[in-house]
Amino acid sequence: MRVKVQAWGNSLGLRIPKAYASELGVRAGSEMEVSVEAGALRAELAPPAQLDALLAKITDENRHDQIEWGEPSGGETW
Numbered sequence: 001m002r003v004k005v006q007a008w009g010n011s012l013g014l015r016i017p018k019a020y021a022s023e024l025g026v027r028a029g030s031e032m033e034v035s036v037e038a039g040a041l042r043a044e045l046a047p048p049a050q051l052d053a054l055l056a057k058i059t060d061e062n063r064h065d066q067i068e069w070g071e072p073s074g075g076e077t078w
Contacts, residue, residue, distance in 0.1 A: 001017055001020075003015055003017065025045065026045060030045060030046075031045070031046040032044065032045060032046055033045075033046045
């Protein structure tokens with residue numbers, strides 16, 4: 001199927017025909033992995049983020065210190 005590349009801000013975009021999107025489970029907001037392989041553009045659904053992989057990225061350098069918010073002022077339980 002032939003589609004047209006269109007300007008989208010400073011980037012370019014192409015529309016995924018409904019039949020292909022339905023077959024692949026792609027919908028608005030889906031995250032895609034895009035690469036160039038042997039001169040061809042390849043796009044595939046990105047796998048969902050895994051908690052273990054996200055937690056493995058936490059280091060002492062990027063960990064935030066605890067923030068003191070003061071004394072409770074309502075019905076908080078501390």
